[in-house]
Amino acid sequence: MDKDLSGRIQSVDRAMMILEALGSYDSGCRLTDLSKTTGLSLTTAHRLLTTLQQRRFVQFSKGENLWFVGAGAYAVGSSFFKDRSIVASAAPFLRRLRDQAGETANIGIVEEGQILLADQARAKDSSNAISAIGARTPMSASGMGKAFLASYHPDDVVALTRKQGLNRITSKTLTSVDALGRELRRIEAQGYSLDDEEYRVGLRCVAAPVYNDRHEVVCAISVSGSARRITSDRLSSLAQFVKDVASDFTLQLGGKVYR
Numbered sequence: 363m364d365k366d367l368s369g370r371i372q373s374v375d376r377a378m379m380i381l382e383a384l385g386s387y388d389s390g391c392r393l394t395d396l397s398k399t400t401g402l403s404l405t406t407a408h409r410l411l412t413t414l415q416q417r418r419f420v421q422f423s424k425g426e427n428l429w430f431v432g433a434g435a436y437a438v439g440s441s442f443f444k445d446r447s448i449v450a451s452a453a454p455f456l457r458r459l460r461d462q463a464g465e466t467a468n469i470g471i472v473e474e475g476q477i478l479l480a481d482q483a484r485a486k487d488s489s490n491a492i493s494a495i496g497a498r499t500p501m502s503a504s505g506m507g508k509a510f511l512a513s514y515h516p517d518d519v520v521a522l523t524r525k526q527g528l529n530r531i532t533s534k535t536l537t538s539v540d541a542l543g544r545e546l547r548r549i550e551a552q553g554y555s556l557d558d559e560e561y562r563v564g565l566r567c568v569a570a571p572v573y574n575d576r577h578e579v580v581c582a583i584s585v586s587g588s589a590r591r592i593t594s595d596r597l598s599s600l601a602q603f604v605k606d607v608a609s610d611f612t613l614q615l616g617g618k619v620y621r
Contacts, residue, residue: 373410376402380410381435384420385496390428448572448581449480451614455583456483459607463600465587466492467607468567470506473498475526477507477582485587492565492586502528502542503535505557505569506582511542512549513571513579519546535560554601555582559589566592568600570608573617580615583608 383399384391391399397407411429414420418434452469459467460483468482476498484492493499501507502523511519520539528537536542549555557567569584585592585600592600609619 376400376406377410377414380407380414381419381431384429384431385435390423390426390430392428396429448615452481452581452583452611453483455607455611455614456481459483459583459585459603460485462603462607463585465585465592465600468506468584468586469581470499470504470569470584471581472501472507472510475501475522477501477504477510480581488587499561500526500529500531502526503531503557503561505555505567505584505586508546508549508555508557509569509571509582509584510579512546512555514546516543519543531561532559532563534558552601553605556597557586564589568592568597568604570601570604572608572615573612573619574615575617577618580617583611 379400379402380396383396386399393404393408393411396402396411397404400407402410411420411422415422415432418432419438420435421430421432422428423430449469449471456467456469464485466482466485466488469480470477471480472478477500479493479495479497479499482492482495499507501511511522514522519542523539523542528539528542529535530537536545545555554568554570557565557569559565565586566589567584567586569582571579572581572583574580583604585604612619
C-alpha cells in the first residue's frame with residue numbers, strides 16, 4: 363500500500379483528484395484534459411477512471427469520448443445532505459418556486475467561505491450554463507452569496523474579502539469593497555439580491571435569505587436562468603416570488619419573518 367509521509371494513500375488521493383476534476387466540468391471531460399488538469403499521466407488517469415467506472419463513480423460516453431461523474435458519486439454525495447434538515451425540507455419550496463417562476467430554483471449554504479449549491483429544482487428548458495448541485499461560487503459573485511453577506515457585519519464582510527479577494531470573473535463582477543458594500547446595503551433594504559452575469563456571462567439569478575428564530579441567515583434560495591429569459595422587466599415579479607417562498611420557508615423552519 364503506497365503511503366506518503368503524511369499517511370495519505372497515493373492511489374486514493376489520486377482517485378479523489380480525478381473525481382474533483384471531473385466535478386468541475388459541466389459537460390464532461392476528455393482523458394487528455396483530465397490528465398493535464400490533475401497532472402497525472404494518461405496511463406495512470408485511465409487506470410483510475412476504469413476502476414472508478416466499475417464502482418459507478420464515473421461513466422464514459424463512447425460517442426462523445428467524454429468522462430462524466432457517475433451515479434455512484436452522486437449517491438454518496440447526496441448522503442452528505444441527508445442529515446441537513448434545512449436542505450431536505452427545501453424540496454417542496456423549490457418545486458413551488460420553479461413552477462411559479464418557470465426557472466430553475468436553487469438552495470445554497472455557506473461552505474468554507476463559498477456558496478455551495480445544495481439542491482435545486484431544475485426547469486425543463488433551463489440553460490446548460492446553470493450550475494449543478496455541489497458547485498461552489500464566490501459569495502461576492504453569487505446572488506445567494508450576497509443574500510448571506512447582506513446579513514453580515516461590515517467588518518466581517520471586509521475580513522472575508524481580504525482573505526478571499528474580489529477577483530474579476532466577468533466584466534460585471536464587483537471588484538471593490540466599496541461597490542460591494544453599496545450593493546449589500548441595497549440588498550438589505552429591498553430584501554433580495556441579484557447576480558447580473560457577475561459569475562457567468564449570460565446567466566442571471568435572483569435570491570433571498572431564509573432565517574432562523576435568531577434572525578440568522580441559514581440558507582438562501584434563488585431562481586436562475588438565461589439573461590435572455592430573466593429580463594429587466596421580469597425582475598420585480600421574480601423577486602416577489604423568491605421573497606414570498608423564502609418567507610414561507612423561514613416560517614416552516616420556525617424562523618421569524620422581517621418584512
